[in-house]
Amino acid sequence: MLHDLEYLATISALTNKGYSYPRAELDLMWKQILLNQFHDVLPGSSIGEVFKDAVDLYKGVEKKYKKLLADLPFTNEKKSDSSSIIINNTLGWERKGVIALDNKGQSASKKRRVSTDSDLTQIDSFGQTLAFMEVGGYGYTVYKPITCPHHAHAFKKGQLHWLKNKIVSAAFDYEGRMTQLHLHGDDRNAISKDYHGNQFVIFDDIPLFWDAWDVMDYHLETRKPINEKLQHVKILDEGPLRASLE
Known part of the structure; x- marks a missing residue:
């Protein structure tokens, strides 16, 4: 989670002069998470007081993470128009798989296919658009679904x-x-x-x-x-x- 935020914040700082990398906030979030990487917290064998403290810290980190993520002015595809969706791969190797995009205001359906030439998408039971994508390591691409080689x-x-x-x-x-x-x-x-x-x-x-x-x-x-x-x-x-x- 914090790795992805650091990566996107770094790209934003490099491509947007008005954006300042949130180093102090990220350092504090890392310290709060690492504090709970303890041999009794991880397997769930701590006493009740420890769990309460751990949950409170995790909730604080999650709240701060969502805010910093929402504040990102991130865009590194300058040739696309403002309505384009950029798909980022925050890991160091090529990834192929199904992604989910929120469809605000669209009702869910059990099954729905939308096919254009070789592209295939699906609206899932939560109303999200599913698409099969391929993105290089630490790379990005404009949203354009490709044909899934195997179906479920x-x-x-x-x-x-x-x-x-x-x-x-x-x-x-x-x-x-x-x-x-x-x-x-x-x-x-x-x-x-x-x-x-x-x-x-x-x-x-x-x-x-x-x-x-x-x-x-x-x-x-x-x-x-x-x-x-x-x-x-x-x-x-x-x-x-x-x-x-x-």
Whole structure:
């Protein structure tokens, strides 16, 4: 998060004379984040007071991050008109993948395709425009979707809902539990017959002395799958760029 902000702020400072790189703010944000890179904060084994302090610091960093990001006058594509969208790759290697753009004021739909020649986009269940893009390392490009080489699909077959792409296929029962997971070209089911994937499981944790660290051995014998459901599984996005279930 802060890496991306530093990168965009650097480009903005180099291309906009009126923009000042927010070094002091970024230094403070880094210190507040690194303070919580602690061996009990990261795995979640701290006491309650530590979690409260960590959450407060993280919320402050997130608020400042959003403000600094919104203040960026960033643009480094001088040949494009003001209505063009610039897609930035803030990592050091070429990336190909699906991006999501907000469509303010546009209602969502389960599935919608808009195709122009070789370009293909999709409006997802949240009303966002999905597009397949390719951008070089630490590079940028004007928004122009390219053809996705592999599509994702969601469909119902019998009592199961399926998610499928060119690499794997997964089946889910009506409670959302994964019952099958196959690598294409291999008939082996990676999900054991007597167990499920994508399932929440809870264990009893009643420490004798402290609210952290002190985990009794017997807790491994108290495994309880959570089978309560609010609604049956349904398809949100059918593809071709994103397939999802709820």
